[in-house]
Amino acid sequence: xxxxxxxxxxxxxxxxxxxxxxxxxxxxxxxxxxxxxxxxxxxxxxxxxxxxxxxxxxxxxxxxxxxxxxxxxxxxxxxxxxxxxxxxxxxxxxxxxxxxxxxxxxxxxxxxxxxxxxxxxxxxxxxxxxxxxxxxxxxxxxxxxxxxxxxxxxxxxxxxxxxxxxxxxxxxxxxxxxxxxxxxxxxxxxxxxxxxxxxxxxxxxxxxxxxxxxxxxxxxxxxxxxxxxxxxxxxxxxxxxxxxxxxxxxxxxxxxxxxxxxxxxxxxxxxxxxxxxxxxxxxxx
Numbered sequence: 001x002x003x004x005x006x007x008x009x010x011x012x013x014x015x016x017x018x019x020x021x022x023x024x025x026x027x028x029x030x031x032x033x034x035x036x037x038x039x040x041x042x043x044x045x046x047x048x049x050x051x052x053x054x055x056x057x058x059x060x061x062x063x064x065x066x067x068x069x070x071x072x073x074x075x076x077x078x079x080x081x082x083x084x085x086x087x088x089x090x091x092x093x094x095x096x097x098x099x100x101x102x103x104x105x106x107x108x109x110x111x112x113x114x115x116x117x118x119x120x121x122x123x124x125x126x127x128x129x130x131x132x133x134x135x136x137x138x139x140x141x142x143x144x145x146x147x148x149x150x151x152x153x154x155x156x157x158x159x160x161x162x163x164x165x166x167x168x169x170x171x172x173x174x175x176x177x178x179x180x181x182x183x184x185x186x187x188x189x190x191x192x193x194x195x196x197x198x199x200x201x202x203x204x205x206x207x208x209x210x211x212x213x214x215x216x217x218x219x220x221x222x223x224x225x226x227x228x229x230x231x232x233x234x235x236x237x238x239x240x241x242x243x244x245x246x247x248x249x250x251x252x253x254x255x256x257x258x259x260x261x262x263x264x265x266x267x268x269x270x271x272x273x274x275x276x277x278x279x280x281x282x283x284x285x
Contacts, residue, residue, distance in 0.1 A: 004141050004142025004143070004144075005142055005143060005251065005252040005253065006249055006250065006251055006252070007041050007042060007140065007141065007142075007144050007170065007249070007250040007252070008038070008039055008040045008041050008042070008247060008248075008249050008250075009040065009041065009042045009043075009044075009170070009206070009208055009227060009247060009248055009249075009250055010035045010038065010040040010042065010043045010044070010245050010246065010247035011043075011044050011208050011209065011210040011225045011226065011227060011236075011238065011245065011246050011247075012031045012035075012043060012044065012045045012046070012049070012210055012225070012244075012245055013046070013210065013211060013212070013213055013223050013225040013238040013242070013243055013244060013245075013246075014027055014031070014045065014046060014049055014212055014213065014243055015212065015213040015214035015243045016049065016050075016052055016212070016214075017052065018051075018052030018053070018054055018055070018216045018217075019051065019052055019055065019058055019062060020052070021050060021051065021062065021070055024049065024050050024051070024052070025050065025070055025073065025074070028045065028049065028050065028074055028077075028083075028085060029073070029074070029077050031043070031045075031244075031245060032074070032077045032078060032081070032083055033077070034245060035081060035083075035245060035247070036079065036080065036081055038245075038247055040081055040247055041081060041082065041140065041141055042081065042082045042084070042140055042146070042170075042208075043081055043082070043083050043084065043245075044084045044172050044174055044208045044210045045083075045084060045085040045086060045174060045210055046086065046174050046175060046176055046210045046211050046212040046225075047086045047098070047100070047114075047150050047151050047174045047175050047176040047212075048086045048087065048088070048098060048176055049085050049086045049087075049174070049210075049212070050070070050074075050085055050086060050087040051086075051087050051088055052216055053176040053178075053212065053216060053219070053221075054216040054217050054219050055088070055128065056128075059088050059096060059128045059129070060096065062087075062088050063088040063089065063090040063096050064087060064088065064089065064090060065089070065090050066089065066101060066108045066111065071087070071101065071103075071108060072106075072108075074103055075103035075104075075105075075106050075107055075108055076106050078103045078104050078105065078106075079105060079106075080104075080105065081104065082102055082103070082104045082138075082140055082146075083102070083103045083104065084100055084101070084102050084103075084146075084148065084172060084174065085100065085101060085103070086098070086099065086100045086101075086150070086174055087099065087101070088129075089101075089111065089113070091113075091130070095130045096128070096129055096130060097113040097114065097129050097130055097132060098113070098114040098117070098125060098128075098129045098150060099111050099112060099113050099114065099132075099150075100112050100114075100148055100150055100172075100174050102138050102146075102148070109138070110136075110138040110148070112132065112136070112148040112149070112150065113130075113131075113132025113133070113134075114129065114131070114132055114150040114151070114152070114153060115131055115132040115133070115135070115149075115150075115153050115156075115159060116131075116152040116153045116155065116156050116159065117129055117131050117152070118151075118152045118155075120182065121181050121182040121183055122180075122181040122182075122219070123152075123181055123182075125152075135147075135149075135159055135162040135163050135166060136166060137163060137166045137167055137168050140170070142252070143169060143252050144169055144170055144250075144252065145166075145167050145168055145169050145170070146168060146169075146170050146171075146172050147160075147163030147164065147166065147168025147170070147171045147172065147205075148163075148172045148174075149163060149171070149172070149173065150174055150175075151173075151174065151175040151176055151177065154173055154175075154195060154199070155195070160199055160203075161268075164203050164205070164264075164265055165265070165268070165270060168205065169205060169252070169255055170205060170206045170207075170208070170250065171199060171200075171203075171205050171206070171207045171208070172207075172208050173196065173207055173208065173209040173210070174209075174210050175192070175209060175210070175211045176211065176212055176221065177189075177192060177211050177221065177222065177224075178219045178220055178221045178222065179220045179221075179222055180220075181219065188222065189222055189224055192209065192211075192224065193224075196209055196226070196228055196232075197228065197232040198232070200228045200229070200230060200231070200232040201230075201231060201232035201262070202262070202264055203259075203264055203265065204230045204255055204258030204259035204261075204262060204264070204265075205230055205255065205258075206227065206228060206229055206230055206250045206254075206255070207227070207228045208227050209224070209225060209226050209227075209228075210225045211223055211224050211225050213241070213242075213243055223238060223240065223241065223242075224237070224238075224240075225237065225238040225246060226238070226246065227246060227247070227248040227250075229248075229250070229254060230254050230255050230257075230258035230259075231254075231258060235248045236248040
């Protein structure tokens, strides 16, 4: 009998070619097959894994609908495994989004559109994409419900809190994090280490973080893809400077214990949050 309380999770650290959909597709298909051979239940790719990150105006030419052939090829390869991958989506009315899709058994069954589009430092996503408007979760198996936020979404703690209130029991963090793109004094590797440890510990949730590797134009991506347990400890990590997978077996009992010991969600007060937000919005200045 399959134990639905256990989740074999994998993160992919990829070094693709910016703008080369065919090349990046082959990387996806190979890693999906490897994850399936390891009997993974869930595989997370980095943000914009299919297209590359530093797209500029080429984002328009690379945008695809979810029913496009290349998206469907990934969905068809996702046999018995939830595959979470990123691309530029062309949505209705010619709106373009930075998205992560969840595919399984031939179908795209969930899409998250990035909400927090950074336009600071060397980041210009707000010029390219429309912002998403919803925080939802996606069922995985048994008691596992995935909260899915993309990179800078996680720099807005309110969005993480919403995902937890929605019932997430594992948090997926696909990112495209590069060195020096915020400011000279800000360390992205250190920042992501702090943020993921904090969220995992505070909410008693495992976290999968998948980042890209390599260089696009003058942008250097540092990798660091990892899996954390509900205590905020790293339990698996892709070796530094390497492409490939890291995986870990997650136990839902550890989530139950962590949330019993530190009941952040139990003790939160959404009604008070709503009242205070309304009071702030209605207060001049």
